Amino acid sequence: MKKDSEILSVAISLDIDPDANCAVKGRYDALSSPVEQGGVRMDACKKGLLKIFELLDTYSLDATLFYEARTARELVNNGVRLQELSARHEVACHSLKHEDFLGVVSGLPMGDGVIVETVEKAKTILEKIFVREIKGFRSPYTRINRPVIKALEQLGFTYDSSETMPLGVEWQGKPFLMTAFDSNLLELALPSFKDSNGKKMTSYLWAIFEGKRVSLEYIDAVLWAREVAKGGLFIFSMHPWHLYTNYRGIPFSRERVMENIKNLDEVFSQLKQMQGINLIRQDQYLEDWLRREPVGIAKQ
Ligand SMILES: [Zn+2]
Known part of the structure; x- marks a missing residue:
C-alpha cells in the first residue's frame, strides 16, 4: 500500500449558492439570472443539493460544502434538514450573499472593513447553523485579492480555495502559502489542465x-493527475442548482436533468472504483498534509 504522500487525493466540493447567480452593477450581492427580475431563487439549488446528498450517500463519499450563508439560512427556513444532511461532510464558507468583493461587475470594490464585517457575519451564521468551526473559504466567482485574504486570516480561517492553477510541472496540487498577498493563509487551489485536444x-x-x-x-483528467500530482489534491467543484437550471436561469428539460444526474453519478462511481487515489474532504487532506510536510513551502 502506497503512503498518502505518494498518491493523488481527490476532493469533491460544492458551491452552494442561489440559482444561476450573477453579480449586478451597483450592488454588492448577487441575484439570480435574469437579474432584471431583481430576485433570488433557490428552488434548483435545493433540489440539486438534495439529489447530490443522495448520490454522495450511495457512494459513501465525504464532500466539502462551501455554503453561502444566505442560502444555508433559507434552506433551513424551508425545512431542509441541512445540519443532519451535512453531518459527515466538511462545512465551509462561500460568503454572505455572494458578494462581488473586487467590484469587477458591481463597479463597487468593497473596502477592507466591509469585507471583514461581511465574511464575519457569514461565518457566524454558518457556525450557528452547523455548530462547528468553519475553516475553509471559497470566494464568489473565485475572485480574491489582498483584502479578502487578509480578512480570512484575521477571522481565523485555515485555508482559502479560490485560486485556479495549472496542474503539472510547476504545481503538483499541493497547498501553498498565500505569500503573494503577504499572508500565511494556506491555499488549496483548483486545478486547470488540458483536454485531449x-x-x-x-x-x-x-x-x-x-x-x-x-x-x-x-475521469481522464484524474487518471492523468494521478501520475503528475502524487501527494497533491485534485479538487472537483460544482453548483447544485446546475443539475436543474442553466446558468441563464432557464430550467432544464426533464430529460436533460436525468442526463445531468446520470453524468454526475458516473463521475462519482468512476472515482469510487479508481485505484491509486484517495477520496477525501479538503480539511482532512490539509490536516494530513500539515502533519507530514513542513509549513513554509511557498508556491512550487
Ligand atoms: Zn458561487
Whole structure:
C-alpha cells in the first residue's frame, strides 16, 4: 500500500449558492439570472443539493460544502434538514450573499472593513447553523485579492480555495502559502489542465451540465493527475442548482436533468472504483498534509 504522500487525493466540493447567480452593477450581492427580475431563487439549488446528498450517500463519499450563508439560512427556513444532511461532510464558507468583493461587475470594490464585517457575519451564521468551526473559504466567482485574504486570516480561517492553477510541472496540487498577498493563509487551489485536444479545462463540472463536456473527460483528467500530482489534491467543484437550471436561469428539460444526474453519478462511481487515489474532504487532506510536510513551502 502506497503512503498518502505518494498518491493523488481527490476532493469533491460544492458551491452552494442561489440559482444561476450573477453579480449586478451597483450592488454588492448577487441575484439570480435574469437579474432584471431583481430576485433570488433557490428552488434548483435545493433540489440539486438534495439529489447530490443522495448520490454522495450511495457512494459513501465525504464532500466539502462551501455554503453561502444566505442560502444555508433559507434552506433551513424551508425545512431542509441541512445540519443532519451535512453531518459527515466538511462545512465551509462561500460568503454572505455572494458578494462581488473586487467590484469587477458591481463597479463597487468593497473596502477592507466591509469585507471583514461581511465574511464575519457569514461565518457566524454558518457556525450557528452547523455548530462547528468553519475553516475553509471559497470566494464568489473565485475572485480574491489582498483584502479578502487578509480578512480570512484575521477571522481565523485555515485555508482559502479560490485560486485556479495549472496542474503539472510547476504545481503538483499541493497547498501553498498565500505569500503573494503577504499572508500565511494556506491555499488549496483548483486545478486547470488540458483536454485531449489541448484545450484548457478546469475541474468545475459546469461544462457537463451545460452539455459541453462528458464525464469521461474529467475521469481522464484524474487518471492523468494521478501520475503528475502524487501527494497533491485534485479538487472537483460544482453548483447544485446546475443539475436543474442553466446558468441563464432557464430550467432544464426533464430529460436533460436525468442526463445531468446520470453524468454526475458516473463521475462519482468512476472515482469510487479508481485505484491509486484517495477520496477525501479538503480539511482532512490539509490536516494530513500539515502533519507530514513542513509549513513554509511557498508556491512550487
Ligand atoms: Zn458561487
